[in-house]
Amino acid sequence: MNVTHLECALCGLKHEAHRLLNLCRECGKPLLVRYDLDRAKQSLTKESLIGRRPDLWRYREVLPVEDDANIVTLGEGWTPLLHADRLGKAVGVAELYIKDEGQNPTQSFKARGMATAVSMAKELGAEKLAVPSAGNAAGALAADAARAGLECFIFMPRDTPLANVVECEQTGAHVTLMDGLITDCGAEVARRKEAEGWFDVSTLKEPYRVEGKKTLGYELAEQLNWELPDVIIYPTGGGTGLIGMWKAFDEMQQMGWIGSKRPRMVTVQATGCAPIVRAFQEGKRFADEFPNAATTASGLRVPKAIGDFLILDALKESGGTAVAVTDDELIEATKEIGASEGIFCAPEGAACLPALRKLLSTADVKTTERVVLFNTGSGVKYMESFAGGSS
Ligand SMILES: Cc1ncc(COP(=O)(O)O)c(C=O)c1O
Numbered sequence: 001m002n003v004t005h006l007e008c009a010l011c012g013l014k015h016e017a018h019r020l021l022n023l024c025r026e027c028g029k030p031l032l033v034r035y036d037l038d039r040a041k042q043s044l045t046k047e048s049l050i051g052r053r054p055d056l057w058r059y060r061e062v063l064p065v066e067d068d069a070n071i072v073t074l075g076e077g078w079t080p081l082l083h084a085d086r087l088g089k090a091v092g093v094a095e096l097y098i099k100d101e102g103q104n105p106t107q108s109f110k111a112r113g114m115a116t117a118v119s120m121a122k123e124l125g126a127e128k129l130a131v132p133s134a135g136n137a138a139g140a141l142a143a144d145a146a147r148a149g150l151e152c153f154i155f156m157p158r159d160t161p162l163a164n165v166v167e168c169e170q171t172g173a174h175v176t177l178m179d180g181l182i183t184d185c186g187a188e189v190a191r192r193k194e195a196e197g198w199f200d201v202s203t204l205k206e207p208y209r210v211e212g213k214k215t216l217g218y219e220l221a222e223q224l225n226w227e228l229p230d231v232i233i234y235p236t237g238g239g240t241g242l243i244g245m246w247k248a249f250d251e252m253q254q255m256g257w258i259g260s261k262r263p264r265m266v267t268v269q270a271t272g273c274a275p276i277v278r279a280f281q282e283g284k285r286f287a288d289e290f291p292n293a294a295t296t297a298s299g300l301r302v303p304k305a306i307g308d309f310l311i312l313d314a315l316k317e318s319g320g321t322a323v324a325v326t327d328d329e330l331i332e333a334t335k336e337i338g339a340s341e342g343i344f345c346a347p348e349g350a351a352c353l354p355a356l357r358k359l360l361s362t363a364d365v366k367t368t369e370r371v372v373l374f375n376t377g378s379g380v381k382y383m384e385s386f387a388g389g390s391s
């Protein structure tokens with residue numbers, strides 16, 4: 001296929017492709033996949049996409065798997081980009097869209113990253129996969145690992161939504177619940193992986209999840225007829241989706257599909273765990289660990305992200321920003337989006353709405369602009385967050 005090498009996202013050091021690698025051997029930061037895009041674009045053209053399979057593998061030439069036989073799929077990707085007409089009227093933005101990632105297999109956008117990560121793990125001969133997760137990544141990994149015939153070991157905080165725990169158990173994963181946060185789960189995987197023979201598929205600690213996530217960027221462009229929106233609002237934990245989209249835009253520009261104009265990228269976090277918002281406000285490139293992280297939006301409870309500098313670079317380069325919203329605001333927004341658009345959002349996705357309202361009130365977003373909110377998952381996994389909200 002078209003992969004040329006892996007490249008460290010911080011120091012630029014080249015690493016050989018087609019090896020089971022985690023982080024940069026020099027500086028310990030994430031590795032990104034690089035392609036021969038001149039070659040890719042010979043068969044991957046805008047026109048060629050017409051009639052291709054309705055999942056993320058439609059962008060085959062810019063995905064890392066060498067042999068089609070190693071593709072592990074449950075149909076991830078190609079989710080609808082819905083025009084949110086009624087919600088748009090309520091906030092005063094006519095061109096408001098929601099990318100509904102709750103319609104993926106295992107009901108979240110984590111399915112994209114795990115589809116490519118598990119396919120590559122299979123191709124490169126890994127047998128046991130391990131992950132720390134806030135919940136949705138675990139469900140996606142468990143499903144794909146089952147389909148690939150690989151064993152997987154999942155570490156989640158004890159207070160992860162029950163649906164995430166049950167789905168992992170029912171799809172054959174080994175599940176360990178831990179007191180503490182996702183960072184504690186990550187430390188446990190790191191501590192045991194060598195002795196246990198696990199390949200660590202933590203967010204951005206292997207190069208391929210971001211490749212699946214980047215298809216969000218390709219899809220968005222294709223669904224908007226190759227004209228990117230003015231603003232993208234994205235609920236950010238580890239940041240793979242945002243980093244992936246940013247990478248996709250660069251690749252598309254290199255293939256001559258789009259120009260240099262970029263959407264303003266906006267990170268949304270919960271006030272109870274907002275390390276990126278704080279670092280952005282302080283003008284830092286690396287974010288300090290957020291103390292006592294707490295939010296009902298479990299996917300946003302990531303106190304420290306290894307890809308922090310990639311998120312912060314994208315926000316800055318795009319002229320975007322970072323916004324925090326309270327748990328009350330994001331839970332209320334779930335019902336507002338549900339009642340006006342019929343989309344039962346994950347609380348993380350719902351957080352985009354109060355963030356948009358804040359940006360409109362400060363004139364950081366204009367009502368005439370085209371805005372895309374990312375609903376990253378489905379509300380059905382979060383019964384605990386909504387319990388008592390039936391009045
Ligand atoms: C529904 C949902 N939205 C957003 C996020 C944050 O995603 P990322 O880590 O790619 O920033 C997560 C992560 O668990 C999630 O499950």
Ligand SMILES: [Zn+2]
Nearest residue numbers: 008011024027
């Ligand atoms: Zn490096």
